[in-house]
Amino acid sequence: MLNISGLNQGVVIDHIQAGGAMKIYEYLNMEKLDCQVAIIKNAKSNKMGRKDIIKIEGPIQIDLNVLGILDHNITINIIENDKIVRKHTLELPDEVTNIIRCKNPRCITSIEQELPHKFKLTDRKNRIYRCIYCESKFKGN
Template structure:
């Protein structure tokens, strides 16, 4: 069995859907940091069977709405003195800005520069969002 040390102070992004850990790692630019980070892929999970997780030996600002958009089952554990001091359960955000782009070629975001892509949640069950400008439906394909 692989053993990864616990962290003293930092963040554990837990219960990531298998396969999304690397995408979140890249999205957070964790390959460019100067502190210890561990990306664990396909770890056993009692709840989900398998999961990815990321251990960050440092505190950093995380956009919880975007992480919730990518995978609403994620749990964020804040670690202080090798103990979980805070546990944050994520959910789908009502609005998402600047994370994904509208795929509709007739959308104003496709023809005009410097317009922030904005989406609003329309269905929690399917995780469907609609473009605020053209109503094009979008579902995250992790």
């Protein structure tokens, strides 16, 4: 059995859809973090069958709610002094900037490279975001 030590202080991103941890790692630009990050792929899960987990040591300054766009089943555990002090349930942000990219080749963001990619939540129930420039749809998992 694989053994990854516990965290004294940090964040555990749990219940990630199997195979989705690397996408989240890239999404949150974790390569720029100056702390230990453990990615556990295909861990056994009673609830999901298999899941991915990301453990981040130390305090981090990331808006984790953006993860709800990628996978709404994700749970966030905040660890302090070797204990879970808070479980954070993700809520979809009303607007996101430079998190998801517009795929419409005719969108102004394809031509004007420096423009931020902004999306507005238009359908919370179905997890649908639309580009504020061209109305192209992005649907989260």
